Amino acid sequence: MQFTLEDITADEIDRRRGVYGPLTDSVRDLIDAVIRTEVDAADIDVARRRIDEVVADLRSRQIDGSYGVRFNTDAVGMPWGNAVMGVRNAIAPPVRTVADREGVTAEFTLGAAYEGPAHHVHGGVCAMVLDQVLGEAAAADDIPCFTGTITVTYRRPTPLGALSARAEIVDRDGRKKIVRGTLSDADGVTAEAEGVFIVPKNWSGPSNLK
Numbered sequence: 001m002q003f004t005l006e007d008i009t010a011d012e013i014d015r016r017r018g019v020y021g022p023l024t025d026s027v028r029d030l031i032d033a034v035i036r037t038e039v040d041a042a043d044i045d046v047a048r049r050r051i052d053e054v055v056a057d058l059r060s061r062q063i064d065g066s067y068g069v070r071f072n073t074d075a076v077g078m079p080w081g082n083a084v085m086g087v088r089n090a091i092a093p094p095v096r097t098v099a100d101r102e103g104v105t106a107e108f109t110l111g112a113a114y115e116g117p118a119h120h121v122h123g124g125v126c127a128m129v130l131d132q133v134l135g136e137a138a139a140a141d142d143i144p145c146f147t148g149t150i151t152v153t154y155r156r157p158t159p160l161g162a163l164s165a166r167a168e169i170v171d172r173d174g175r176k177k178i179v180r181g182t183l184s185d186a187d188g189v190t191a192e193a194e195g196v197f198i199v200p201k202n203w204s205g206p207s208n209l210k
């Protein structure tokens, strides 16, 4: 797993978060608007041209390839391209976890962009969110892990809207951590997951990431 060290302060990370976070929120709002708009075709055409102009402006200076997973010398992580929680990724819902002594919890909202069955969350999106949340639980006491195997059991359809997820390490065996978690709506669990998360061999990246 490759990581990129950026020699920047926590204040600089906060400054960048303040610059890019609102842009990402606006693009996320755009995605939702594109799904739900009922304006006329002529207005859609105008909107498309304006969006294309914005894209051209943003592309006038950009990095090659994906954002990568960056961290600073204090091991503050910046996985800002991450598909589930990336600060610069408008596809990310985002799902941000909070760690406690036993595991991690996240509260988040999945809107129209995550639909599978009508008005319900796509099963792949449920699995993606659970993979991230279980992965963060696996990493909470140590270092980032790869997902080896994850099994998701869908108990009932997950409605779009306000949701939560919870995950904890339930067993350890050498480099392997067994992690279990749930996805829930206000009425309780909708999906459960169990995963084997594996600490990379010969790990040389940062530990105790914040």
Ligand SMILES: CCCCCCCCCCCCCCCC(=O)SCCNC(=O)CCNC(=O)[C@H](O)C(C)(C)COP(=O)(O)OP(=O)(O)OC[C@H]1O[C@@H](n2cnc3c(N)ncnc32)[C@H](O)[C@@H]1OP(=O)(O)O
Binding pocket: 003, 069, 070, 071, 076, 077, 078, 079, 131, 132, 133, 134, 135, 136, 139, 143, 144, 145, 146, 147, 148, 149, 173, 174, 175, 176, 196, 198, 199, 200, 201, 205, 206, 209
């Ligand atoms: C710096 C700033 C960062 C900030 C940010 C921090 C955020 C921090 C949280 C991130 C949260 C991300 C959450 C998403 C995480 C992904 O999405 S990761 C992407 C999906 N996963 C992958 O691409 C993994 C692909 N697979 C591989 O790379 C390798 O097969 C693996 C999984 C690393 C294992 O390779 P390996 O280490 O060579 O394994 P190996 O030595 O053969 O086996 C070790 C043990 O694991 C077992 N094992 C091996 N493979 C598997 C498997 N697939 N399933 C189950 N068991 C297995 C073996 O049987 C063996 O067990 P024992 O014999 O010891 O009992």
